[in-house]
Amino acid sequence: MWISAPGASPNWQRSSAARLMPVRAFREGDRAAVLALWEACGLTRPWNPPEGDLDRAVDGASSTVLVADDAGEIAGSVMVGDDGHRGWVYYLSTAPDRRGGGIGQDLMSAAEDWLRARGVRKVELMVRSTNEAVLGFYDRLGYEREPVAVCSRWLTETDPRLDANPEGE
Numbered sequence: 001m002w003i004s005a006p007g008a009s010p011n012w013q014r015s016s017a018a019r020l021m022p023v024r025a026f027r028e029g030d031r032a033a034v035l036a037l038w039e040a041c042g043l044t045r046p047w048n049p050p051e052g053d054l055d056r057a058v059d060g061a062s063s064t065v066l067v068a069d070d071a072g073e074i075a076g077s078v079m080v081g082d083d084g085h086r087g088w089v090y091y092l093s094t095a096p097d098r099r100g101g102g103i104g105q106d107l108m109s110a111a112e113d114w115l116r117a118r119g120v121r122k123v124e125l126m127v128r129s130t131n132e133a134v135l136g137f138y139d140r141l142g143y144e145r146e147p148v149a150v151c152s153r154w155l156t157e158t159d160p161r162l163d164a165n166p167e168g169e
């Protein structure tokens with residue numbers, strides 16, 4: 001069965017006032033900590049320079065990066081954007097030594113609030129097949145598994161994965 005019961009969810013959300021710590025928009029001074037967090041959480045790939053992804057999301061009119069700010073320490077982050085139809089979430093991450101305390105849940109709640117405020121009705125995200133362990137987290141938050149295949153095509157001259165790893169290793 002692919003899809004969990006429609007309407008199952010979402011009493012899991014804490015209101016913004018009740019969040020464990022402030023979730024706020026990325027500031028330039030967060031850059032090094034956010035990039036290190038993404039690396040530590042295994043979210044980066046050699047063909048996807050994270051600095052470029054960060055810049056595009058922060059500079060774009062319909063996207064942002066949110067951070068969980070624990071008295072100046074970046075404990076987690078999430079990238080969120082509105083593609084004109086759906087909302088999308090990327091780079092959700094809680095620092096490895098801070099997991100299991102509700103930070104990921106608060107970040108997702110903040111990302112959803114950000115989208116809701118822009119009139120977006122549905123949020124979607126992709127989970128790498130190598131990261132199926134995280135599906136339990138999204139289940140817990142009331143996310144459904146969609147019966148779709150994701151298709152993609154590079155719009156660059158060459159496949160960046162080959163540029164990053166010419167030996168194909």
Ligand SMILES: CC(C)(COP(=O)(O)OP(=O)(O)OC[C@H]1O[C@@H](n2cnc3c(N)ncnc32)[C@H](O)[C@@H]1OP(=O)(O)O)[C@@H](O)C(=O)NCCC(=O)NCCS
Binds near residue numbers: 041125126128136
């Ligand atoms: C996914 C991730 C952000 C979760 O962050 P977190 O701060 O540990 O999550 P929370 O503490 O908010 O968890 C919320 C709930 O989900 C549960 N949960 C967390 N991870 C889970 C998992 N892998 N499987 C099942 N349940 C999980 C928690 O136990 C908690 O349940 P509770 O409310 O009953 O206590 C974190 O594990 C992470 O950074 N992973 C590596 C990066 C990654 O894979 N990102 C997602 C890419 S698609």
